[in-house]
Amino acid sequence: MRIAMIGSGYVGLVSGACFAEFGVDVVCVDKDQSKVDALRQGRIPIYEPGLDVLVARNAEAGRLTFTTDLAQAVAGVDAVFIAVGTPSRRGDGHADLTYVFAAADEIARALTGYAVIVTKSTVPVGTGRRVHRRVRAARPDLEFDVASNPEFLREGSAIEDFMRPDRVVCGAESERAREVLSGLYRPLNLIETPIVFTGLETAELTKYAANSFLAAKITFINEIADLCERVGADVQDVARGIGLDGRIGRKFLHAGPGYGGSCFPKDTLALLRTAEQYATPLRIVEATVEANDRRKRQMAHRIVQAMGGDVDGKKVAVLGVTFKPNTDDMRDSPSLVIVPALQGQGAEVHAFDPEGRTTAEPLLPGVRWQDNAYDTMDGADALVILTEWNVFRGLDLAEIKRRLKTPVVIDLRNVYKPSQMAAAGITYSGIGRPNGVIDDDSQELAAE
Ligand SMILES: NC(=O)c1ccc[n+]([C@@H]2O[C@H](COP(=O)([O-])OP(=O)(O)OC[C@H]3O[C@@H](n4cnc5c(N)ncnc54)[C@H](O)[C@@H]3O)[C@@H](O)[C@H]2O)c1
Incomplete structure (x- = not known):
């Protein structure tokens, strides 16, 4: 053929x-x-x-x-x-x-x-x-x-x-x-x-329904993660506990900084426009889009809080900028919201991404690019893990502590265990875990 x-x-x-x-x-x-x-x-x-x-x-x-x-x-x-x-x-x-x-x-x-x-x-x-x-x-x-x-x-x-x-x-x-x-x-x-x-319409709608469902699933676990932080529960365990139920499934239950990428953000929006056109509200998708947008802004605030409430003049080391690992795609990546928000508050951002730098460089002006994870951390006031590339999964924690000026790690992908980090003498905050940053102002500030 x-x-x-x-x-x-x-x-x-x-x-x-x-x-x-x-x-x-x-x-x-x-x-x-x-x-x-x-x-x-x-x-x-x-x-x-x-x-x-x-x-x-x-x-x-x-x-x-x-x-x-x-x-x-x-x-x-x-x-x-x-x-x-x-x-x-x-x-x-x-x-x-x-x-x-x-x-x-x-x-x-x-x-x-x-x-x-x-x-x-x-x-x-x-x-x-x-x-x-x-x-x-x-x-x-x-x-x-x-x-x-x-x-x-x-x-x-x-x-x-x-x-x-x-x-x-x-x-x-x-x-x-x-x-x-x-x-x-x-x-x-x-x-x-x-x-x-x-038929044609069914196939076309199937794609949007699939992506919107997955976006909603991610957003659901992200909101559960917020609640975990307030009640002292661990979202990783909650996700496992519900994901093992065959009706729910384990995939797309990883709490993080909000979905991005070339599909979910634009496809959820496009589905909402179709729903409007046909006067059929899709409230779950509406809430998903709104919660995800808010979440990305909340993440910047979370980093600032973990760094003592002020990042002016401080150096932040960022690992990973692509919307997920194993791609160089930057479309709607959470980094495009988080990094400029930190820079806007006076932070100097140093970053490393295994494959994304060429695509990311024009989109993230002012970032100082580094060639490997450890050089990115040199003298930084905090380390932020934004994308869970495999090379960031096995970092030497003692080396992280040595390189950072202050041993603060904000892990937006829950790559590390809080207990490992505590044992290494690092102040650690993940997503939806008992020692996550609990901040009463975060919802309000993010809505601004
Ligand atoms: N990227 C994904 O993961 C993914 C997954 C599933 C579905 N999709 C969908 O697939 C479609 C393509 O996405 P993508 O990520 O590959 O986009 P892309 O931007 O990477 O690629 C599109 C390509 O089409 C070319 N192009 C545009 N008009 C053309 C024309 N008239 N003649 C020849 N070439 C032309 C562009 O130069 C570009 O190289 C989108 O509708 C997207 O929603 C993407």
């Missing part, structure tokens, strides 16, 4: 490379010439574990090629996947569909025969039908179908998620489109992956 993947970012490049690994001929298209040039030279423009090897192997085998020429790429394909960005539209939170429609229009002009046009981008309910209408208007004679195949991969484990997904959702309404999609995902039959065939 042969496909074109329009957009070669986190989703398009991973999906394209994985389909090639399944034996499909894949042309990855991007309008960014520098991205395509890099890929042709074997350089991967993003950080995603294992992607370099996968791309190299399939490019070498001739199954994976890269181009900026969409028209050439879609000639003779069985399916064209649209995997371009759908960011929040500035001002109103609607999903910005400019890139999706631009790609659809170009595809309409270029197709030479029957193909399934598949939206892999996360798009609001109704987008597939709108794509169908645009293509039909441009090419009244063309044989084509539009399908929705939302992507559920997670950055940092994207290849494993694509190759061994919990399920694949395909909104496809003709037998022909279902056959093409079944053919592409056939290798997953071997591992008995459920392929859920639905």
